[in-house]
Amino acid sequence: xxxxxxxxxxxxxxxxxxxxxxxxxxxxxxxxxxxxxxxxxxxxxxxxxxxxxxxxxxxxxxxxxxxxxxxxxxxxxxxxxxxxxxxxxxxxxxxxxxxxxxxxxxxxxxxxxxxxxxxxxxxxxxxxxxxxxxxxxxxxxxxxxxxxxxxxxxxxxxxxxxxxxxxxxxxxxxxxxxxxxxxxxxxxxxxxxxxxxxxxxxxxxxxxxxxxxxxxxxxxxxxxxxxxxxxxxxxxxxxxxxxxxx
Ligand code: IPE
Ligand code: IPE
Ligand code: MG
Numbered sequence: 001x002x003x004x005x006x007x008x009x010x011x012x013x014x015x016x017x018x019x020x021x022x023x024x025x026x027x028x029x030x031x032x033x034x035x036x037x038x039x040x041x042x043x044x045x046x047x048x049x050x051x052x053x054x055x056x057x058x059x060x061x062x063x064x065x066x067x068x069x070x071x072x073x074x075x076x077x078x079x080x081x082x083x084x085x086x087x088x089x090x091x092x093x094x095x096x097x098x099x100x101x102x103x104x105x106x107x108x109x110x111x112x113x114x115x116x117x118x119x120x121x122x123x124x125x126x127x128x129x130x131x132x133x134x135x136x137x138x139x140x141x142x143x144x145x146x147x148x149x150x151x152x153x154x155x156x157x158x159x160x161x162x163x164x165x166x167x168x169x170x171x172x173x174x175x176x177x178x179x180x181x182x183x184x185x186x187x188x189x190x191x192x193x194x195x196x197x198x199x200x201x202x203x204x205x206x207x208x209x210x211x212x213x214x215x216x217x218x219x220x221x222x223x224x225x226x227x228x229x230x231x232x233x234x235x236x237x238x239x240x241x242x243x244x245x246x
Pocket of ligand 1: 023024025026027028029067069072194219
C-alpha cells in the first residue's frame, strides 16, 4: 500500500526572526590573494549587498550586521580611512537597493565618534527608508557593547540621582530601554564568519540566549546559500532558556 510521503520541505521549527552577523575575514581574504586589505573590505561591502538581498528573499524579518567596532579604531589610520570611505560610499550607492528591497535601515553605534558627513548620510538613509516594512537592516558602526552598557548604566544612575527612579524599580525592561537597541527584538541567531569563535564585544546584553553559529567562510565569500545553511543549523538547535526542553 502506498504511503503518503512527507513534503521534503516540511520543517516544524520556526526560523530566526532576527539574525545578526559578525562579518569577519576581509583582511584574510585579501591576504590570500596577495591584495591589499582594502580590496577585502570592498568585496566585503559586495557581500553585504548580496546578504541583505538574500535575507529579504528568505523572509528574515530583521538582519543586524557588525561593520565597525569601537575597538577597530586601533587599526592603522589608512585602513580606518578606507573603512569610513566605504561606509560613506555604501550609504549613497545602496540607498536605491535598500528601497528596492523594502529595507528599513538603522545604524546602531556611537555617532559622536564618526565624521560629520557620514552622520548626515546615516540620518538621510534612515529617514528615506523608515517606512519600509519588508526587512529591518541594522548596521552596527562604531559599536561596542561594553560602551553601550556603561552608557545605559550612566543614564539610569542620573535618573536615580535626580530622584526620578528608585534603584529597586530598575528591571530588565528599564535597562533595555536605555540600550541603543531599545525596542528591537534580541537576535535569535548570531553568525560569525572566518572561523573565529568569539563575540568581540558585540550585543553582549542582547545575545544572552542567541544561538551561535561559527562558519569558516571568509566574509567576502559569504552569500545567501551560507545564510540558508546557518538557518538550517539554527532550526536543528533546541532552545531551552534554562528549562529542561522537549
Ligand atoms: C572584518 O574583516 C571587517 C572589520 C572588522 C572592519 P577584518 O578586517 O577583521 O578581516 P581579518 O579578520 O583581518 O581577516
Ligand atoms: C569584529 O571583528 C568586529 C567587526 C566585525 C566589525 P574583529 O576582526 O575586529 O574582531 P577581533 O579583533 O578578531 O576579535
Ligand atoms: Mg577580523
